[in-house]
Amino acid sequence: MFERECREHDCPLDEDEDAFQGLGEEDEEIDQFNDDTFGSGAVDDDWQEAHERLAELEEKLPVTVNEQTGNGERDERDEMDLLGDHEENLAERLSKMVIENELEDPAIMRAVQTRPVLQPQPGSLNSSIWDGSEVLRRIRGPLLAQEMPTVSVLEYALPQRPPQGPEDDRDLSERALPRRSTSPIIGSPPVRAVPIGTPPKQMAVPSFNQQQILCPKPVHVRPPMPPRYPAPYGDRMSPNQLCSVPNSSLLGHPFPPGVPPVLSPLQRAQLLGGAQLQPGRMSPSQFARVPGFVGSPLAAMNPKLLQGRVGQMLPPAPGFRAFFSAPPPATPPPQQHPPGSGPHLQNLRSQAPLFRPDTTHLHPQHRRLLHQRQQQNRNQHRNLNGAGDRGSHRTSHQDHLRKDPYANLMLQREKDWVSKIQMMQLQSTDPYLDDFYYQNYFEKLEKLSAAEDMPGDGPKKERTKLITPQVARLEHAYKPVQFEGSLGKLTVSSVNNPRKMIDAVVTSRSEDDETKEKQVRDKRRKTLVIIEKTYSLLLDVEDYERRYLLSLEEERPALMDERKHKICSMYDNLRGKLPGQERPSDDHFIQIMCIRKGKRMVARILPFLSTEQAADILMTTARNLPFLIKKDAQDEVLPCLLSPFSLLLYHLPSVTVTSLLRQLMNLPQSAAAPAPSSPPLTAVLQNKFGLSLLLILLSRGEDLQSSDPTTESTQNNQWTEVMFMATRELLRIPQAALAKPISIPTNLVSLFSRYVDRQKLNLLETKLQLVQGIR
């Protein structure tokens, strides 16, 4: 087992290792511990030291030996003897150890016994080795021990659990929190009765900094009270138990009912280090007079208020008297002078109307009753003071509020704070952009009310209107982030500086490959895109008037140019681009007009176009009217075009009107329709829009004819011709088939009377319901 061949200096180490390994084999429990802790590494085993000691010994012994003999062989023998001695000792000790481990568990005893530290025997080589083993034993000891808890209890001094006997009947919810586990080897920080986060009961710091304000702990913190809490707070008491303890802070409302802030504005100002809260001195009544709610003064105040508000939980100094400022103003009854309130109270008396003495030390229920009684007294007081002139409604409301002990839990400050946030959300640089419908709606309302008020001629009623905060737009020039010391430019993509992630290449497919349906679909999509673009232009153009008013003088010409340009591009979009060529086909326009949104858009665009452009549009519409009517059968949106058309017509010369009418009369026959079928005009007449358009045209023509006597004869002829055709058609169509026009111009009777005889006129009248009475 022990190799003698080992060299001198190696021996102790090897022997150690063997010894320990032997032990390891016997006791599997130790295997888990690494060598560093329990093996050779843990032993402060400096072989050099051991070697030196050996050397010393050698020097002694050979010296003595050398006195007797003088040969080197002795040395060896002595060496061997020394080693032999070691060996014997080692064997002894090892056997001892083996025995000890096999029998009882002497760990505890060992632990206790070996505690008085082994003195290394002087001159003994064994010390280093056996120290190690003893140390090992000591460390190992408690692990092997079964009766550990007692040891650890003694060592770590945990409070003992109270005996469970009488508590068994109670429900489990009342049991205290489980005991903290402790680590026996490494040890734990000493277990405190009070959890670490608990602030000290006594407020030692009279002046407190911002941080304290920001950490509210309403449950734990109270003004210094006589010790009414049971002393150990954490371990023993469950929350339920705490609730049953009288005057514990968990009972009762942290906000004693009916009692608003602890701090007055002045004190809060003091606490916040002299931040003069001038606006903060405004009482709620002053607030009420401010018509809108302007964000800026409050913005500065409110963060502080919030902090102050939160901080009101922490009364800073023992000498500080908390007193309460009242809900919306009432006459201050000087019932009792709060003891020791200080001179600043006098100043505040005018502003904070009502204060009560410091009642925080009272039991919450007591406080509640007290305040209720005070309120009742105040009630009687007020009533005696002649409150009868107040509206009963108001008193009932106030009564209700007064009877509600939980009212005003949300303080005025808090309401203001929420209100401020809500107002901030309404901030906008361009309200007409962000809140278009809201703005328009209120404008309409105001116009209505103005119209109503005008005849009244009294003082204008002030309607409370929400004044949204206007914020000037700040131009941000975005500068991308630059890193110093980096080679080249690092591009960091953010919301302001987006990076292209997908390289999507638009490949247009060739026309041949597609099927007809796909082509149709694509064409429709293209039309839709054009409509959207044109609509955006339209919205911009409609907005120019407002911008014009808001802009400066220099900018106005530029705005006008922009507007014109946009109008032109709108028209181009409508009629199809490529201004180079003529416009051979109406196809583009027709496509737009087939879509409901397109029709509405054209109706809105028409007022902006020039007369020629608009006339062109109208002509195109008339030319293709049957087709459009057919397409409009489902949407029925064409009538929206009627009013812009009629407006337009008033600007058109008679030539145009005549040609328009002729266009309507001579509508080209569509290829699909068989020959003997009714002319397209019939379809027009059967459609509401068509008929209305026709009638309007006729009416306009009539106006022009009658008003302008110097018209050319050719025109007259044309006109007469057209008229005949129109009347013929109108007569031909059965009344049932005739559509109901949107509006019937008044001069049609006179118009028709010129061209048709009496009988036919009657017919026409009945058909078209030209006479007012029939309708």
Next chain:
Amino acid sequence: MNYMPGTASLIEDIDKKHLVLLRDGRTLIGFLRSIDQFANLVLHQTVERIHVGTKYGDIPRGIFVVRGENVVLLGEIDLEKESDTPLQQVSIEEILEEQRVEQQTKLEAEKLKVQALKDRGLSIPRADTLDEY
């Protein structure tokens, strides 16, 4: 004091009795004590009202803190008109029983419907399976 006229700010509703309908279908009635910018609500002396047919039952719940996103709608209760209702108040046990019965009949009807659809080869996808898409 007129807080934000023309808007739906809750400040004017504080300390008044409200009926709050939650997203999970519960109806709470209580005094609105506090709000914040998210329309989180603190309801005091809250009562959960269960309606079944013309009967209703109140379960007192104490103080409720409702996260704003769970509110469907809320409205002030006129205290004078509150008792003027054709509904009949019953005890909690009774209304819970009625509710249970109602749920059961609903479930059975649903089962029948699903079965009928299955017989015809149709199926209505359940809401939870739709979440995958």
